[in-house]
Amino acid sequence: MYKAENLSKSYISKRKFSQLLKKRDKKKVLNNVNLNIEKGKVIGLLGLNGAGKTSLIKILTTISSYDSGKIYCDDMVVTPKNKIEVRKKINLITGGERNLYWRLSGYENLRYFGTLYNIKALDERIDEVLSIVGLTDSKNIPVEKYSKGMKQRLQIAKGLINNPEYLFLDEPTLGLDVHISKEIRTYIRKLSEDYNKGVLITSHILEEIEEICDYVYVLNRGEIISEGSIADILMEFKKEHSFKITLHSKREMEILKEIMDQESYSYDICSENTINILTLENNELELHRIIRENNLNIMYFIHKPPKLEDIIMEIERR
Numbered sequence: 001m002y003k004a005e006n007l008s009k010s011y012i013s014k015r016k017f018s019q020l021l022k023k024r025d026k027k028k029v030l031n032n033v034n035l036n037i038e039k040g041k042v043i044g045l046l047g048l049n050g051a052g053k054t055s056l057i058k059i060l061t062t063i064s065s066y067d068s069g070k071i072y073c074d075d076m077v078v079t080p081k082n083k084i085e086v087r088k089k090i091n092l093i094t095g096g097e098r099n100l101y102w103r104l105s106g107y108e109n110l111r112y113f114g115t116l117y118n119i120k121a122l123d124e125r126i127d128e129v130l131s132i133v134g135l136t137d138s139k140n141i142p143v144e145k146y147s148k149g150m151k152q153r154l155q156i157a158k159g160l161i162n163n164p165e166y167l168f169l170d171e172p173t174l175g176l177d178v179h180i181s182k183e184i185r186t187y188i189r190k191l192s193e194d195y196n197k198g199v200l201i202t203s204h205i206l207e208e209i210e211e212i213c214d215y216v217y218v219l220n221r222g223e224i225i226s227e228g229s230i231a232d233i234l235m236e237f238k239k240e241h242s243f244k245i246t247l248h249s250k251r252e253m254e255i256l257k258e259i260m261d262q263e264s265y266s267y268d269i270c271s272e273n274t275i276n277i278l279t280l281e282n283n284e285l286e287l288h289r290i291i292r293e294n295n296l297n298i299m300y301f302i303h304k305p306p307k308l309e310d311i312i313m314e315i316e317r318r
């Protein structure tokens, strides 16, 4: 388990020139953050811009310092003294196309980064990671000739070169097309499921978090305001399920409306034969029962369950 316990961090910034030059402002960017990354699990870190996600990842990966709290890598307390040892067990993968040498081949890039870790049997490890990300056949091609997806897969391979137990992914699909992002997600899931890595991922693409994460932390202004499975988080924020039902006739619609009034459902009438029903839980089966028992003919039945996107909008609204 990789663990953050009551982590806090402030940045000190100079005041604007027009104000008192000597005084410095303290800006708290993380406040008592607790977070666990279990091996074999993908953990999501969600938050609006500026919530503190990158700051937290930099601290967890020993790149940045922090003011108070503790970090544990398995049973070891992470300190400045043992960070070299900790770095052997972790790695960071960021999105975008930086951090690779474009004129070198995929193999040469991995050889270079592997040498920095002083890895024994490096060629074998390079073959292994290239095969995990499906780049074995392209290993001798210069990176500048790789597609965006291949470059990002090489970033993942680079992050795996030291065979880390914990992987930190900061926006790993940034700027990638939908289908390439999907492919990257498959590889990320594979890392936890097949290779038992503990993964922490930040992403602005909420479907990504919904699709691959086992557990999610929601960070807002440096504080964890919610955590749990996606279902838990959706429940906590109590977002509504919406059912848009279109019936064949106006008369049937009147019947349904009457039943909704009797059963105290909240609804909006969208047109003479379309109704939007809002419920706090998934009442799909119940609604189907009502429709069946009253012989109502459905043209369309659309269930819109709450999504993480709604939660983020809710946080923003608050």
Ligand SMILES: Nc1ncnc2c1ncn2[C@@H]1O[C@H](COP(=O)(O)OP(=O)(O)OP(=O)(O)O)[C@@H](O)[C@H]1O
Binding pocket: 011, 012, 013, 029, 047, 048, 049, 050, 051, 052, 053, 054, 055, 056
């Ligand atoms: N080196 C720094 N000095 C001062 N303030 C900083 C520094 N780095 C980040 N910040 C501030 O800390 C806050 C958190 O930034 P951070 O980059 O961690 O957020 P984030 O959640 O990753 O945002 P984004 O989604 O936009 O990448 C922001 O208000 C940012 O301006």
